[in-house]
Amino acid sequence: MTNNNPIGVFDSGIGGTSIWNAIHELLPNEKTIYLADSKNAPYGQKSKEEIVALSKKNVDFLIENNCKLIVVACNTATTNAIQELRANYDIPFIGIEPAIKPAAHNSKTQVIGILATKGTLNSELFNKTAEMFHDTKIIEQVGYGLVQLIEDGNLNSPEMTQLLESYLQPMIDANIDYLVLGCSHYPYLIPQIQKILPEHIQIIDSGEAVARQTKNILREKVGFSDAEKSEPVFYVNSNPFVLKSILNNKYDVIQKEF
Structure with missing residues (x-):
């Protein structure tokens, strides 16, 4: 066809x-x-x-x-x-939608992080998906300000680094081994995220x-x-x-x- x-x-x-x-x-x-x-x-x-x-x-x-x-x-x-x-x-x-499934299935620590917008994390579809993995602890973090910085052309700004460090450090402290990027803007942040995360933490996008x-x-x-x-x-x-x-x-x- x-x-x-x-x-x-x-x-x-x-x-x-x-x-x-x-x-x-x-x-x-x-x-x-x-x-x-x-x-x-x-x-x-x-x-x-x-x-x-x-x-x-x-x-x-x-x-x-x-x-x-x-x-x-x-x-x-x-x-x-x-x-x-x-x-x-x-x-x-x-x-x-956020790739929770592969992260939850492959996690060794049974703790995964998800960085997403408020609209995604509050949605019914996201919560239904998250409930399927009750054996996995999901650390949710709203990426306040990230999209706006990207849209404004401030991808590599000090403000971006500061925000990412504040959002990711609690996930690192909680022993995540997978970080799910729950916004299509966020893959452009992967180089910066990799500088903050320990090497063993894998990043997944869709x-x-x-x-x-x-x-x-x-x-x-x-x-x-x-x-x-x-x-x-x-x-x-x-x-x-x-x-x-x-x-x-x-x-x-x-x-x-x-």
């Missing part, structure tokens, strides 16, 4: 490009449209109703651009809105798993592109500079209201 329509990917900002990277690497022939709702970032501090409304707005834009499949590259939007999206739209959705699931859905339901190569398209509704820089200035970014 051939389908040359694009894959749509949206996030509350630039962080979902970590998911987009994994998808583009696995499926280089697929056309992709990435939507960064940076004007409304971060979603993690918003109400469920606001998150659902923003997610629907993003989906409407991507459907207008003929997307065949939509990846919700935002933990907060997935955990708060994906059930509503699946109920209201006749298009496959792939969500992203990018590769989402890319594999995207490939599965294309195979089973939607169809692959037969194009030899396709240039991705990036949209943002605020200053495009930070999105361009996180993409190493390799792609054009279209600034557009949506």
